[in-house]
Amino acid sequence: MADQTPRKRIRTRHFAQAKADGLKITALTSYDALTAQIFDEAGIDLLLVGDSAANVVLGYNSTLPITTDELITMARAVSGAVTRSFVIADLPFGSYERSADQALDTAVRFMKESGASGVKLEGGVRMEPQIRRITESGIPVCGHVGFTPQSEHNLGGHVVQGRGAAEEQLLADALAVERAGAFAVVIEMVPADVAERVSAALKIPTIGIGAGAGCDGQILVWTDAFGLSQGRTPKFVRKYANIAEMLRDAASQYAEDVRAGTYPAEAETYDNVVPE
Ligand SMILES: Nc1nc(=O)c2c([nH]1)NC[C@@H]1CN(c3ccc(C(=O)N[C@@H](CCC(=O)O)C(=O)O)cc3)CN21
Ligand SMILES: CC(C)C(=O)C(=O)O
Numbered sequence: 001m002a003d004q005t006p007r008k009r010i011r012t013r014h015f016a017q018a019k020a021d022g023l024k025i026t027a028l029t030s031y032d033a034l035t036a037q038i039f040d041e042a043g044i045d046l047l048l049v050g051d052s053a054a055n056v057v058l059g060y061n062s063t064l065p066i067t068t069d070e071l072i073t074m075a076r077a078v079s080g081a082v083t084r085s086f087v088i089a090d091l092p093f094g095s096y097e098r099s100a101d102q103a104l105d106t107a108v109r110f111m112k113e114s115g116a117s118g119v120k121l122e123g124g125v126r127m128e129p130q131i132r133r134i135t136e137s138g139i140p141v142c143g144h145v146g147f148t149p150q151s152e153h154n155l156g157g158h159v160v161q162g163r164g165a166a167e168e169q170l171l172a173d174a175l176a177v178e179r180a181g182a183f184a185v186v187i188e189m190v191p192a193d194v195a196e197r198v199s200a201a202l203k204i205p206t207i208g209i210g211a212g213a214g215c216d217g218q219i220l221v222w223t224d225a226f227g228l229s230q231g232r233t234p235k236f237v238r239k240y241a242n243i244a245e246m247l248r249d250a251a252s253q254y255a256e257d258v259r260a261g262t263y264p265a266e267a268e269t270y271d272n273v274v275p276e
């Protein structure tokens with residue numbers, strides 16, 4: 001979608017317009033002000049303060065433990081750092097499943113306390129009441145269907161969704177998200193032909209992750225795409241940089257200079273002249 005030319009703040013209507021015009025939507029996760037400002041300057045349309053922060057920031061092995069308070073702090077940092085990107089935050093596991101009321105309470109907290117422009121939650125048909133209640137309260141919602149990491153124990157691990165007979169359920173889930181009023185939907189780890197069919201069937205844009213090029217946009221966890229995540233990354237990740245190597249080299253160079261006494265040099269030191 002839109003190159004960097006218009007610096008006007010992105011709104012939900014721009015995502016609808018992008019789909020109508022056949023312009024791809026660009027999205028990345030962000031968890032702090034430093035990366036948010038850089039991705040905003042780079043022209044990324046949508047920044048997701050994902051519960052993947054549980055994995056890539058906090059070092060947990062699933063997204064389940066991260067809390068609403070923790071994500072709100074990160075969402076506030078990201079929201080405050082952008083001038084153009086549309087910022088949404090994940091509703092964490094346990095903060096919306098019980099009822100539409102619970103979901104609205106959590107979504108309202110994000111809007112009041114973080115300055116994000118919307119929220120994302122996982123689930124299709126089963127989350128229709130939640131999505132409807134939040135959108136009817138004036139809060140943009142992004143859905144998330146296919147592989148939904150908060151349900152990984154129920155899904156039996158990181159497993160591709162929507163294959164074979166499961167294709168119809170996936171389509172039903174995506175249609176439910178649209179019917180409930182969402183402005184977009186993330187489709188995760190689904191065969192490319194299935195995601196393409198869902199994208200064609202929906203009026204709202206689809207944002208794929210491991211769902212092929214037929215989606216209306218793409219999202220990746222930034223630490224995966226730019227080489228900061230440790231260990232093996234999912235098959236769908238393309239590595240655009242090796243930030244981990246750059247940081248390691250910079251840190252060991254610094255340590256070497258300190259040990260050698262070559263840092264700090266005189267120019268990096270204060271003299272003892274009392275100012276007038
Ligand atoms: N760093 C990170 N990247 C992500 O894309 C991501 C997260 N964290 N946390 C939340 C969810 C979980 N997701 C994941 C996590 C693992 C696989 C994965 O390991 N996939 C394997 C195949 C399945 C397996 O063998 O476990 C793959 O090679 O694609 C995929 C998506 C996507 N999201
Ligand atoms: C992978 C994306 C879609 C996500 O939900 C996250 O980063 O938490």
Ligand SMILES: [Mg+2]
Nearest residue numbers: 050051052090
């Ligand atoms: Mg998430």
